[in-house]
Amino acid sequence: MKTALQTYEPVLGFEVHVELNTVTKMFSTATNAFGDQPNSNVTAGDLGMPGTLPTINQAGIDYGIKLGLALNCTIAPExxxxxxxxxxxxxGKNYQTSQLEPAIAYDGYVDVELDDGEIFRVEIERAHIEEDAGKLTHIGSTGRIHDASASLVDYNRAGVPLVEIVSRPITGAGERAPELARAYLATIRDIVKALNVSDARMERGNIRCDANVSLMPIGSETFGTRTETKNVNSTRAVAAAVESEIIRQAKVLDAGEAITQETRHWDEEARSTRSGRPKSDADDYRYFSDPDLVPIVTDEAWIERLRAELPENPLQRRRRLREEWAFSESEFRDVVAAGVLDEIEATVVAGATAEAARKWWMGEIARIANEKGVSPEGLGVTPADVVEIERLIADKTINDKIARQVVGHVAEGEGRPTEVVEARSLAVVSDEGALTTAVDEAMAANPDVVERIKGGHMQAVGALIGPVMKATKGQADAGRVREIILEKIG
Amino acid sequence: MHLTQLTATDMAAKLRAGETTAVELVQAHLDEASTAFVFINADEALAVAAEVDAGKYDHTLAGVPVVLADVLVTENMPTAAGSAYLDGWVAPYEATAVARLRAAGLPILAKARVAEFGMGQESGAHEAVANHQAPFAVVSDTAGTARHIATETGVVAVKPTYGAISRFGLVAAVSSMDTVTPIARNTADAKALHQVMVGADELDPTSVEYDWDFSSEAAVAGGTIGVLTEQPADVTDEAWATYQAGMEKLQDAGMNTTEVTMDTLGQAAQAAHIIGAAEFSANLAKFDGIRFGNRVTPDNGTVQDVITASRGAGFGYETKRRIIVGTHLLSAGTIDSHFYPAQKIRTAVINEYNTAFKSVDAIAVPAGIQQGEEYESTNAGIGASLAGLPAASVAGVHICAPTYADELVYRISAVVETTAGAAA
Incomplete structure (x- = not known):
């Protein structure tokens, strides 16, 4: 890619489709759900049957406006x-109900944080509401329509509300174009997740990205011919698709050939895009205003009510939390990458220090979750559990090592930490008599060590603590054991 | 007098007075059934009538039989909308207007013959009402056709304000103009039928919330009606004489008349043709042979082949012609040269009506102007459809009024119909 970028500047553009998680579909009362029996969530209207009419799902409009506001857009008065x-x-109707001009939201921007913390502002041309299509399954050797022997159609997804977010052309990303592509898509995902307007699960197609790429000679102001790589459905894939397309187009241009304007498909196996169908700007969809639906007329009060419901912008939130928690850049990045930002925040809110919260969520909890192949938040250990464990350590009911065992038992569903400690008799031995006896036994068994300590070798204390911990099955407070030893020798 | 010769209002009165039964009424009409009907719902109509006689319904029209144009979707009865594509299809849901008729206890006698998708001069419902096979019927009025046929057959058609009666379950032809419309042999019966069906419906976003009140007994005296004072070239002497007789009736009833000319109406027909064909083409796209209706599967056919063959076999010439024209009108180039200008004309028509209604309460023109082309309606009839106005065709007169003034249209219509030769 480096070679390509010595000659050409990439121009990117993204169309991101976000499936909204409304209870019902955008224009019918059918349930909006993923994974149900095919054609079980359909009304006669979803099938385009005669005489049926669409109805507007108000929640879908609210979600669209909220998403528009979160993207700093103007909301169309009508x-x-x-x-x-x-x-x-x-x-079902052989037309898709969508929005031509104006979109419900337009002229916005989103700030995208790159890996090194640099902010790249991407301008948003529009975000409009439309309906998803059904799902076709082609029966045949390749799974593609042209050589299928039959095709099955499932209309469960037909009519599910979508917001399509269209960026303006993005210039100036240069060699960071793939990174920007990934970060942009991740930013959109974070925003819709924070808004809770979508399940935001890319592997289920809740967020689907079409990536437009073109190249122009460095210094030029005229965009080259673009290709549109359809349905790139992970942040990693969109970066790879953009990079692959930059390299491919540079080769074509270097050979003196022209780029074909077309849609392309990302091939995950081959790690490259392959040609789809030719697409011209003149594709004629014969758009006209749907006479079955009334205009969406917004007013200040409605918009402000929705604006007041907006959560903190994810980027701003991350910056605030990093500052409040005083994590280093790399610590914070690891936390974000591990997906435990919400858990740490909740743990801090519940009363733990940020450092302790990070220690548990990035440490023992992450380790057990990884072992079990689940996500940390799905393990069954709650922020309140972490706070409780920290309290048990602070009041010396348990020590660090026992605390890690407690986490494991909580994850096994044995109860809350205090219950686990009680049920398994894991409380630290705080009986001074028992501790003193154990220390005496350890000193008697290791006279040479005692001599070395007396001779000033303080680190040798550890050699006595070990046997004491063994004798108390790990349930002694190591600090207190050290004190007793030093008292006796001192 | 034979039961079928009564008005619907009189049938209802006799029922309430115990002078006849709903079963007798339904049977009397079934005995007259003809080729105006494509489906005769005898068993169910008689069963509902028996329930009415058993006291199940308390609506004043309960037991008075009604006929539906076959563009209204019904459960338990086939709906073909005059198209081979839909022949034999039975909907798993029912039009809101029909559901309201059923809830009020009106036995549904039959589904009446229509031109394909209601676009043309065929109307078994008008025939049936005119020939006393039903006291009244529910049809669709798109761009004045139902009002025009009413003039031809001597019945009364009153198109409501657009959105007053739900379109849910009306097989769509031109969504922005389609209006569920009552027809009857007199104004009072049409008005009674109208009231059963009127009112907002959550299944139709374009239906309007409005506090309808049809109870006014007020005279039309003192109101002002916009009229034509010179006979237009395309109005026959006979039609003009009928119209003038109607206007005299209004003057006798105390209405002031003042001349109103509508400059934009000259382009109304063209605008309606363009918008109508465009919407029609999109509305008909769902008839693709995939999910309902009659599929034609060519050997080794692709999905596209199935769609093409099913539409090819299912649609008649006029439907195909209109789809092709409409598709073309929405295509790049023609959408700018034709469709958008037609929408502008529509806006101009609406604006001109609004201006006119500042000085008159309603406008009356001859109903009998022959355009001779697509919609066979008067320009004023088309204008009322473009503007969504309530409009009546009664005794050779076309009356329209501002939106929501449906009740006024009925009162004016009731005065006009007393013109000699027009009463039932």
Whole structure:
């Protein structure tokens, strides 16, 4: 890619489809759910049956406006739904209800944080509400439509609300284009997750990204011919797809050939894009205003009510938390990468120090979760549990080593930490008599060590603590044991 | 007098007075059934009538039979909308207007013949009402057709304000103009039928919330009606004489008349053709042979082949022609040269009506102007459809009024119909 970028500047553009997690579909009362029996969540309207009419899901409009506000967009005072027409069996009406002009939200931007903390601002052209299509399964050797012997269609997804976020062309990313692509998609995912307007599970297609890439000679102001790589559905893949497309296009241009304007598909196995269908700007969808639906007229009060419900912007939140918690850049990045930011925040809110919260979520909890192949937050250890364990350590009911065992037992569903400590008799031996006896026995068994301590070799104390801990099955407070030893020798 | 010769209102009165039964009424009409009907719902109509006679319903029209144009979707009865594509199809849901008729206890006698997707001059419902096979019927009025056929057959059609009666379950032709419309042999019966069906419906976002009140007994005296004072070139002498007789009735009833000319109406028909064909083409796209209706599967056919063959076999010539024209009108180039300008004309028509209604309460023109082309309606009839106005075709007169003034249209219509030769 480096070679390519000595000659060309990449221009990127993204169209991100976000499936909203409303209870029902955008234009019908059918349930919006993933993974149900095919064609179980459909109304006659979803099937385009005669005489049926669409109805508007108000929650879908609210979610669209919220997403628009989170992307710093202007919300249209009045927008409409339009029919985007094309014959394809995954659309019950053979048109998709979408929005042409204006979109519900337009002229916004989103700040994207790159790996080194640099902020790259991506301008948002529009975010409009539309409906998803059904799902076709092609029966045949390749799974593609042109050589299928039959195709099955599932309309459960038909009519699920989508917001399509369209960026303006992005220039100036240079060699960081793949990184920006990944960070942009991650930023959109974080925003919709924080808004709770989508399940935001990319592996289920809740967020789908089309990446537009073109190259122009460095110094030029005229964009080159672009390709659109469809449905790149992970942050890693979008980075790889952009990089692969930059390299491919540079080769084509270097050979003096022209880029074909087309849609392309990301091939995860081959790690490259392959040609799809030619796409021209003149694709004619015969859009016209849908006469079955009334305009969406927004007012200040409605918009402000939704604005007041917006959560903190994820980027700002991350910066605030890093500062409040005083984590180093790398510590914080690891926390974000591990996906335990929410858990640490909740643990801190519940009363633990940030450092302790990080220690547990990035340490023992992460280790056990990893062993079990689940995510840390899915392990069954709650922020309150972590706070309780910290309290048990602080009041010397248990020590660090026992505390790690307690976490394991909590994860096994044995109860809350205090219950586990009680049920398993894990409390530290605080009986001074028992400790003193154990120390005496250890000193008697190791006279040479005692002599060395007396001779000033203080680190040798450890050689006495070990046997004491063994005698108390690990349930002694090591600090107190050290004190007793020193008292006796001192 | 034979039961079928009564008005619906009189049938209802006789029922309430115990002078006849709903079963007798339904049977009397079933005995008259003809080729105006594509499906005769005898068993169910008689069963509902028996329930009415057993006292199950308390609506004043309960037991008075009604006919539905076959563009209204019904459960338990096939709906074909005049198209081979849908022949034999039975919907798993019912039009809101039909559900309201059923809830009020009106036995549904039959589904009446329509032109394909209701686009044309065929109307078994008008025939049936005119020939006393039903006291009244529910049809669709898109761009004045139902009002025009009413003039031809001598019945009364009153198109409500757009959105007053739910479109849910009406097989869509031109969504922005389609209006569920009552027809009857007199104004009072149409008004009674209208009231059973009127009112907002959560299944139709374009239905309107409005506190409808049809109880006014007020006279039309003192109101002002916009009229034509010169006979237009395309109005026959006979039609003009009928119209003038109607206007005299209004003057006799105390209405002031003042001349109103509508400059934009000259382009109304063209605008309606363009918008109509465009919406029609999109509305008909769902008929693709995949999910319902009659599928045609060519040997080794692809999905596209199935769609093409099913539409090819299922649609008649006029439907195909209109789809092709509409598709073309929405395509790049023609959408700018035709469709958007047509929408502008529509806005101009609406604006001109709004201006006119500042000085008149309603507008009356001859109903009998022949356009001779697509919709066979008057320009004023088309104008009312473009503007969503309530409009009646009664005794050779076309009356329209501002949106929501449906009740006024009925009162004016009731005065006009007393013109000699027009009463039931």
């Amino acid at each position: 927008s409409r739904f339009d029919r985007k027409q094309y014959f394809y069996p995954d659309l």
